Amino acid sequence: MKVLVTGATGFIGRQVVHRLREAGVELRLASRQPERLDAGPDTMQMPGYDAPAEAFLALTRDVTDVVHCAGLNNDQGNAAEADFRAANAQLSARLAHAAATQASGRFIHLSSIRAVIGARASATIDENTIPDPQDAYGRSKREAEIAVLGAYASHGRADAAILRLPPVYGIGMKGNLATLMRLADTALPMPTGALTANRSLLSSQSAARAVWHLLCHSEPLRPIYLASDEPPVSVAAVIGAFRRGLRRPTRLMTVPAGPMRTAATLLGKRMFWDSLTATQICDPSLLVSEGWAPEPSTLERLTEIARLRNPRRPV
Template sequence: MSGKLIALTGATGFIGRHLLRALSERGYRVRVLLRRPVEVPEGASGAVVGDLARPMNMAAALTGVDAVVHSAGLAHAMSGAPEDDFRNSNTEATRKLADAAQRARVGRFVFLSSIRAQAGSSAPAPLSEADVPEPTDPYGRSKLAAEEALAETGLDWVALRPVLVYGAGVKGNMAALLKLARTPYPLPLASLAGRRSLVSVESLAGAVATALEAPGPLRRPLVVADPDPLTLPEMLAALRAGLGRGPGLLPCPVPLIGLACRATGREAAFDRLSGSLVARAEGLEALGWRPAQASRDGLAALARAGG
């Protein structure tokens, strides 16, 4: 790349750390926007301290910037009012940053949205960005509202909608799955047939680069997903293969698994385990994006590296 200057939010988070490294390796200069004074992350060209909820120092953060990559956001509610939490952190903060970017005449705004802006935790048919979005929870609604706020600006924007992301340092559902794979016991999960799309954080970083480099204007959402959706047993088998073990999976009637989950307060987990969410990255692939590796290979490598 030609040394273009990127303003990156969320650089200290799981995805943001990978984006910072990947963009720097591609020759971009990266200015990180930090919420509090900390040591400038390795790979950053500079840092500006500011709060997206109360836009401080936005003019300084965006001076001379060619593009913004906005990966900061709230994934879990912080209070008993999740709609407010998500709206403030995901929608309003994005709106304010976009307004500042427009005033600074930034060339492109890449927003890390989520597949949850498009659907709930499962979907009856494969998803693409051409589908009408139908988010089902406060998080997904806040991400969709942020996309709509971008559409109201004059920016050349793109909203990336990644499916479940995995990679070194991952937390949440994928970290729990990795922990489950590491247990020494056979798991009675072989009968779960729901398929789910995944994407590695390396592939997501490649999608961000594609969004930055694609000829414009874009002004649309793009799904980010590997082309090979996996069942939960296939995910566990890939993880255990990376650990040098066999799958260790046993069949069990799915209704019985559901009863056990409900009896232990894990009904939401069962819905995620048993349902399907398959997505197609048709728009990104048309722009030339390709995943860094197949999902099976990426999961095996993740487990082999220790997560």
């Protein structure tokens, strides 16, 4: 087995590389920043979506499997819809077509629950949930999913799979979880009484374990999988976990949702507030039924991540 990992210097890509190396897998690594990788004959520049076809053929030549982590994330606040579509949908389509012609093994495409639901929607989702993306990022991820599965189907192959992820946490995380940690790292009381909605999260290490599982388990691949920790946790519990790790006083206040929603609206933060108060639960039953084990200690892991951020702060 020789596996191409794209986005190898990214938040999740680094964990995938680490997990595969632990398993003794031969790797080819691709990144937009290859200088951040160990120099070697199988370290390559990630082509742009408009690169010549030969660049994608060279990238996938002599590998058996592909793990596609590269893409433009939704924490890029200045990205336009065309940027997301190019970096996520068009790039994925070209890579998948090249891999389907010459890589003999599996293609695992890392996607997001944003391909299915918007950030402010409340839902429980599984692999059969009808996609209804609500923003440019989500639409580009859904288009990428369709392109990858379509590329393999056009070559008569069924060994590509989409792995949809909820918000992923770990050292170096970004997005709403990083914002919550910054908020937790203050002396201000936190009005978490309104933040009781449950959310599915996933550790970056568990995401990497899910990738390895899909690469090597013996059953035929299904088109769509979801991974998540179990059980889901509330936003209030997440803030509490961060504060324990940061050695901050808990100071969680019970405040009704109405006044907080009004305040968020006045401050121009209504969309952020709505994203915090939505219940979004991922059902990883399919992946679990095939032998993958979810992370059972989400809050303890979040506390440890926060502790590592400020290890010298006195109790």
